[in-house]
Amino acid sequence: MLDVFKEKFMAQGFTEPSPIQTAVETPMLAGESVLGLAPTGSGKTLAFTWPILEQIHVGEGTQALILAPSQELAMQTTNVVRDWAQLIDAKVLAITGGANVKRQLEKLKKHPEIIVGTPGRITNLIGDGKLKLGHLQTMIVDEADELLTDETLDQIREILDATFAESLQLGFFSATETKILDELDRWFGQKVQKIDVRAxxxxxxxxxxxxxEVGNRHRADLLKRISRVDHLRALVFFNKMQELQHVLVDLRHQHVSFAALTSTQRQVEREKALRLFRQGKVDLLLTTDLAARGLDVPELPAVINFQLPKDVTTYIHRSGRTGRMGAAGLVITLGDDHDIRDFKKMMKSTDYEIKPAYLAGYQVVDTKPAKVKPTLTFDHPASATEPAGALHRVAGAGHPDSVREEPIVGVERPAKAAKKSAETPKKHRGHNKHSKKKGMRKKNRERFSEK
Incomplete structure (x- = not known):
C-alpha cells in the first residue's frame, strides 16, 4: 500500500486491512487475474481500488474499467475510488445509464484514468465509437455473480473484444459463489486465481x-407499525414492482416516512431517494433486489423482507446491507404461516439462526408478549340494582387496554318487574294514530255509500 494510502487509512480509524484486502493485494499488484470472494460489507471495493491506483500512470489515458450492476452501485463505487484517486491526482469518471450522455462525452475528452460504469452504457459508447479502450490494463467486475448472467455476460465479453491488451488483468468480486464463477478460465480464456476469505x-x-408471522392483508399494516420502532431505519425488499407500488400508496395514506428506489425511476429521483435515506430523513426505503444490489448504507439498523427472497443467495445479499463493518443489524422476514415454513425450509442448509420476533410497544423482541384482557374502570360502587353475577370492569396496570372483568358478588338480584296491572287503563282508541285513521276511513266509506 502506498504511504499516502496508509496515512489516510489510519486517519479514518482503521488499524489493519480486512482479510480480502490483504489477500488480493499481492496477486493484483503482480498483474494476475483474481476471483475475490468475501462477505458483504467486508471492504471489497477498497480491495481492488488500492492495487489499481498503485499501477496507474497519470496522464496516459483510461487504464482501468470497473463494472457494476446498477447506477447506484456504480456511483457509490465512483465516490470511493475518487476519494482515494485524488491522492495521486488520478481522474475517475462514472458512465451509467440514465445519466446525461452529452455531459459524459465531454468528460471523456479529459481522458480519465479510471472509468466506473454499467455494462449497457459502456457497450453503447463503444459501439458508437465514443469510448476507446486501447490503453486498458485492468477490468474489474463487481458483484460478479449478478453481472455474469444472460445479457450482461454478453456485454462484458463484447467490452473485452474492444480492448487491445494482450494480457488484460481481470478481477471478479462477489459475496456469493455461482456456477459460472467456477468456469471463469473457460469463459474468459485465462487463468483466474480464486481467493475465498468468507470462512x-x-x-x-x-x-x-x-x-x-402476518397475513397478506395485514402485511402493510405491520410494516407501518415496525416503522414506529425506536431508532429503526430499514431497507424494505420486494420481489415485484406491482406489490411495491401498491404498498407505496398504502403507506402514503397512512403518513409513514418512506422513499422508494426502483429501476423505473429517473436517475435524479433515485439519487434523491437514496440521499434522503442515508441522511436519516426517511425511515423506510422501499426497493427491489436489482436496485439495491451492493448498496452501502453506513450503520443501517435493519433490513425487512416484505416478500420472501427467491433463494438463499438473494437472502444473503439482502441481509448483507445491515451489520456491515462490525455494526449490529436486524433482518426481519414477513409472511404467513405457509411462507414462514417455506422460508425456514429454504434456509435450513445455512448457518443462520432464524427465530420468531414480536412487536412490544416500540421494540422488536424475541419473547411473545402476554395477552391482557380489556377492562374499564367504575368510578362508583355497584348499586343494589346490579344483578348478582354481573360483570364490572376493574382498572389494570396503568394502561388503557390493561383491564380485567370480575363478577360482582354479594348483591341480591331484584325481583322481576311485575306485569302491567289489569287496572291500568287502556289508551283511548282515538289516541292511536292507526286506529284514528281506520275510523276516518270507515266514516268516509259511509259518506260515499249514502251518495
Whole structure:
C-alpha cells in the first residue's frame, strides 16, 4: 500500500486491512487475474481500488474499467475510488445509464484514468465509437455473480473484444459463489486465481435473523407499525414492482416516512431517494433486489423482507446491507404461516439462526408478549340494582387496554318487574294514530255509500 494510502487509512480509524484486502493485494499488484470472494460489507471495493491506483500512470489515458450492476452501485463505487484517486491526482469518471450522455462525452475528452460504469452504457459508447479502450490494463467486475448472467455476460465479453491488451488483468468480486464463477478460465480464456476469505472474515457485526408471522392483508399494516420502532431505519425488499407500488400508496395514506428506489425511476429521483435515506430523513426505503444490489448504507439498523427472497443467495445479499463493518443489524422476514415454513425450509442448509420476533410497544423482541384482557374502570360502587353475577370492569396496570372483568358478588338480584296491572287503563282508541285513521276511513266509506 502506498504511504499516502496508509496515512489516510489510519486517519479514518482503521488499524489493519480486512482479510480480502490483504489477500488480493499481492496477486493484483503482480498483474494476475483474481476471483475475490468475501462477505458483504467486508471492504471489497477498497480491495481492488488500492492495487489499481498503485499501477496507474497519470496522464496516459483510461487504464482501468470497473463494472457494476446498477447506477447506484456504480456511483457509490465512483465516490470511493475518487476519494482515494485524488491522492495521486488520478481522474475517475462514472458512465451509467440514465445519466446525461452529452455531459459524459465531454468528460471523456479529459481522458480519465479510471472509468466506473454499467455494462449497457459502456457497450453503447463503444459501439458508437465514443469510448476507446486501447490503453486498458485492468477490468474489474463487481458483484460478479449478478453481472455474469444472460445479457450482461454478453456485454462484458463484447467490452473485452474492444480492448487491445494482450494480457488484460481481470478481477471478479462477489459475496456469493455461482456456477459460472467456477468456469471463469473457460469463459474468459485465462487463468483466474480464486481467493475465498468468507470462512475467516470476521468483519460483520452481530445480525439477528427474525421472522414475523402476518397475513397478506395485514402485511402493510405491520410494516407501518415496525416503522414506529425506536431508532429503526430499514431497507424494505420486494420481489415485484406491482406489490411495491401498491404498498407505496398504502403507506402514503397512512403518513409513514418512506422513499422508494426502483429501476423505473429517473436517475435524479433515485439519487434523491437514496440521499434522503442515508441522511436519516426517511425511515423506510422501499426497493427491489436489482436496485439495491451492493448498496452501502453506513450503520443501517435493519433490513425487512416484505416478500420472501427467491433463494438463499438473494437472502444473503439482502441481509448483507445491515451489520456491515462490525455494526449490529436486524433482518426481519414477513409472511404467513405457509411462507414462514417455506422460508425456514429454504434456509435450513445455512448457518443462520432464524427465530420468531414480536412487536412490544416500540421494540422488536424475541419473547411473545402476554395477552391482557380489556377492562374499564367504575368510578362508583355497584348499586343494589346490579344483578348478582354481573360483570364490572376493574382498572389494570396503568394502561388503557390493561383491564380485567370480575363478577360482582354479594348483591341480591331484584325481583322481576311485575306485569302491567289489569287496572291500568287502556289508551283511548282515538289516541292511536292507526286506529284514528281506520275510523276516518270507515266514516268516509259511509259518506260515499249514502251518495
Amino acid at each position: 475467516i472474515d470476521q468483519t460483520q457485526g452481530i445480525v439477528r435473523h427474525r421472522t414475523m
